[in-house]
Amino acid sequence: MSANILNILDPAAGNGGKPQRRVIVCAGTGCVANGAYNVIKAFEQQIKAAGINVTTEFKPEATRDLRLNKSGCQGFCQMGPLVTILPDEILYNKVKTEDVAEIVSQTLVGGKVVDRLLYVDPATKKHCKGISDIPFYQRQQRFVLKECGTIDPESLHEYIHHGGYAAAKKAILKMTQEEIVQEITKSGLRGRGGGGFPTGRKWEAARTQKNAKKYVICNADEGDPGAFMNRSVMEGNPHSVLEGLMIAARAIGADETFIYVRAEYPLAVARMRRAVEDAQKMGFLGDNAFGSGQALNCEVLEGAGAFVCGEETAMIASIEGQRGMPRPKPPFPAQSGLWGKPTIINNVETLAHVVRVINQGADVFRQLGSTASPGTKTFALTGHVANTGLIEVPFGTTLREVVLNIGGGITDRRGKVKPDGFKAVQIGGPSGGCLTKEHLDLPLDYDSLRNVGAMVGSGGLVAMNEKTCMVSIARFFMDFTQRESCGKCVLCREGTRQLLSMLDEIIEGRATGETLDSMEKLAHAVQKGSLCGLGKTAPNPVLSTLRYFRHEYDAHVFHKHCPTGQCKALAKPSIDPVKCKGCTACARKCPVGAITGEKKKAHVIDQIKCIVCGACADTCKFEAVVGV
């Protein structure tokens, strides 16, 4: 087959008849963990048993009555496994294998909706039939994620059917290098991996280099703990990443490309490899890409577990077979990168946006988002929110909209929504900072976040409720960066270690006022004395929690008290005699027998016996246990 397939599968040409009935089972990581594969198997059996003419393959013309396929992450991970039925636009939640027979007989055969499997909006108690009335989806604008969740990620034909590879073909056969770069520059697209550097400018710097050999690398080493946007795009729509990569290669005149995927994402690696192989077979990649007479090749590489490799120059070192240590810039990779040749490195999501810019033009792209940060951004919304999952919203959307409306509000320890439970959001992972109640109406974009000491980063958004100790959170991130520091710069290597031990002193009640002062000084020194982004941003969580939650640090240091009771060394659990009903549940649960009291009378905790495990607080239904 050749590149002509693009014409045969023109989306306007195919599927002239009525739309085919479809059952799409989400096979993202979350849903698979909840048993999605068994649900698919059950569907196969039940559909066949019902005598329905079914296919699992994509065909441009609807030849069967029903198509059953798995998709990439549909985003609403909390409610998985998810089953979407089209064209009815029904979304069933938490589907178990036992539910499949009912879906087949009621919905597929009978045309009725199974009410009990629908999502119930906790605010209105309304049963929502599909994504058009679920608030989680309603408030989003999905472009990068649009096809994730409907198409079969392993079908190149289906991607083409949805207009795929039209942009790559246009860029390679009809546009000059200058035109491509100009369009990207005009769109104002900024790198979605962290820093937000203008993509057009990066490309222009590499394009103007006079060198016969150039490289493009797709940065899919999503190391930020608490973020899984890139993973979902690669698993859900791998061809969109590859297409963007091809456009980038064409724009700067590169013939060799790499996709550097994090090793912890085996499914993403497999899907990307499959996409590359299929594109090769189709003639989109190879010695004569799209019949252009020019070579374009791609190789998928697996990372080996080093956070620092997300940094451009460290990633280059890793691909060259070295330890992944960054080197000073300039020269920038666009001038001298992989093997000393001009190289551009773009994030997965950036490349997926490139496809849309080339397809629809810079002006359409600019319609959403803010002037300085145009377009949409995916965020991984996790932590103490009712709806965890993957979302995509235009830049400039407020934090309130994201966390309280799309996220459905903050939850307590038991997962119940608490209207006033919001404490903070950590954005940008270990390099980012926290946002508090006062930032709820802050529009999220690159510049507004930088002004308040945080950053967009790759887009991990971790919501935290009032029971979260901010000093422990700072310690958590410092522990991470300390371990991931590559060791090249002294201030990063030793400084993060010192910062961590100071945080430990605070948490364990050994700190003095001096500790806080030296911690702040050292944090600034590490920022200044480190070469790469990891070290430069490593102190951010400490500085930002110090800025917004100074009182919590003070409580730990001066009063030897952790306000949330999370720090075990400082916790002094006690039972509120007013709230305690004397139900004896805590006394029975206590592993060391530290709780005593008579039935129906207030209980007491023996501070000497207590090991501060928190089991009593978890058991108590009346929230009578305080300080742990």
Next chain:
Amino acid sequence: MRHPLTPDGNGRKFVKVFTILEKHGRKPSRLVPILQAVQEEYRYLPEEVLTYVATALDVSPARVFGVATFYSHFAIKPKGKHIVRLCDGTACHVKDSIPILDAIRKRLKLEGKKATTDDMMFTVETVACLGACGLAPVVVVDDQVHGQMTPENGVKLVEEIIAKEQS
């Protein structure tokens, strides 16, 4: 032409390594994928294999050890039969992942820095993020993801394996 490093009778255990090296054209630039393939084969990176790789690629053993110890994915000590990985990414951490780790380690009598049980049955480790944050906290046992874990259920997962191994 016969390559000087072609394994003879004594070097039989290196046959697999030899094939891997050939596949990657004996290029030092392919060191990371080579070590990944070796680890796939042996489940860890034995010292003598690392030395062999260094000689075959004509680079110093220090370079190979440097790379092997730099990346957390590489193990230079053998791991247990079953690998329990607890996600301690931010999302899992704020949802109390550490008590799960403590409970599992306690059940397996792992103390201090020890990660592998004496009978080589279990290795317990933490990972920074598995990308299943929607299901936090997450425990992965032998590549099977278990979401929304609690300390009790974590211990139960381990007990199930122990029971299976004993029967």
